[in-house]
Amino acid sequence: MIRGNVFIAAPVHSVLTEGLEGMGYRCIHQEAITQQLAPTLLANCVGVITSTRLQLNKELLDAAPQLQWIGRMGSGMEVIDLHHAAQLGIKVFSSPEGNSNAVGEHALGMLLALIRRISWSHTEVKDGVWKRDENRGYELEGKTLGIIGFGHTGAAFARKLSGFDMHLLAYDKYTPQVVPHYVKRCDTLQPIFDTADIISFHVPYQDDTLHYFNAAFLAAMHRPFILINTSRGQVIDTGTLVKGLESGKITGACLDVFEQEPVTKASEPLHSQILQLTSLPNVVFTPHIAGYTFEALYKMSATLLSKISAL
Numbered sequence: 001m002i003r004g005n006v007f008i009a010a011p012v013h014s015v016l017t018e019g020l021e022g023m024g025y026r027c028i029h030q031e032a033i034t035q036q037l038a039p040t041l042l043a044n045c046v047g048v049i050t051s052t053r054l055q056l057n058k059e060l061l062d063a064a065p066q067l068q069w070i071g072r073m074g075s076g077m078e079v080i081d082l083h084h085a086a087q088l089g090i091k092v093f094s095s096p097e098g099n100s101n102a103v104g105e106h107a108l109g110m111l112l113a114l115i116r117r118i119s120w121s122h123t124e125v126k127d128g129v130w131k132r133d134e135n136r137g138y139e140l141e142g143k144t145l146g147i148i149g150f151g152h153t154g155a156a157f158a159r160k161l162s163g164f165d166m167h168l169l170a171y172d173k174y175t176p177q178v179v180p181h182y183v184k185r186c187d188t189l190q191p192i193f194d195t196a197d198i199i200s201f202h203v204p205y206q207d208d209t210l211h212y213f214n215a216a217f218l219a220a221m222h223r224p225f226i227l228i229n230t231s232r233g234q235v236i237d238t239g240t241l242v243k244g245l246e247s248g249k250i251t252g253a254c255l256d257v258f259e260q261e262p263v264t265k266a267s268e269p270l271h272s273q274i275l276q277l278t279s280l281p282n283v284v285f286t287p288h289i290a291g292y293t294f295e296a297l298y299k300m301s302a303t304l305l306s307k308i309s310a311l
Helices: 014-022 039-040 058-062 082-087 096-114 116-124 152-159 190-195 217-219 238-247 270-278 292-309
Strands: 004-008 027-031 044-051 068-072 091-094 142-149 167-171 183-186 198-201 225-229 250-255 282-285
Touching: 004 014, 004 142, 027 044, 039 044, 039 058, 044 238, 058 082, 068 292, 082 091, 091 292, 096 116, 096 152, 096 225, 096 250, 116 198, 142 152, 142 190, 152 167, 167 190, 183 190, 217 238, 238 250, 238 270, 250 270, 270 282
Parallel strands: 004 027, 004 044, 044 068, 068 091, 142 167, 142 198, 167 183, 198 225, 225 250, 250 282
Antiparallel strands: none
16 A cells, blocks of 8 residues: 655665655655755655755745655754644654764864874875874873763763763753762853863754854853864854964864864855865864764664664
């Protein structure tokens, strides 16, 4: 029995499409969908799988009267009007469990590349330049790292760091649950402001996290520190980040996400600020790939399938 059409507007593993087809759904796979064409293409669909390409806003949800559920590859629910979906009785599923390990590994990799100057010394050796003293790095052992947002990815990052003999602090205003023995839970940001050598953001993008890192946050930090962001670009005020790096208050940054993506199409003044960042010798960049591994694609797909199957 055919249960209806499912529009897939994101890269997925075949475990998801084959599973959905086995449940009686007809999968329509078109990653290159545009927001303008979406109302027509989703009009007769009972399900949609998305990532960041589509904004499932009120207008699009209203244009899909048969829609029963939405599956989000990864996290980042800002692409879906959750309130309106609930009003329409549309179930919404995400799969942060599927790519949290990938994000944790990536954040650690970027941090090590920064403090051990791996990126720069690699390029220099390729160019025939041999500099040892100039590329002397720092160790993580004994450092204090504050994790802001202790959901799936924050917890995964902490697990990766647990063997480095660091002091790990975690603050999460929404989930003050028990943390692992190797992490100290903070009820406020103050311990992070007071003692952190490194801070890493693992929060969703929503009203109260827009420019979470701003001039006031920078001023509250007592020590020079490294900033890591693998969450959402809008969490960091780019202008404040530039000023912090130029002043030396921020000693380095690891950025996988940006306020506008791709950065090549960013508007002013953000484009100029990003160019300033790329000219600095203590910033590591990647193009929003922290949670985008081959394994994560499978795990996110399998996670969504499990949740949809339980409907």
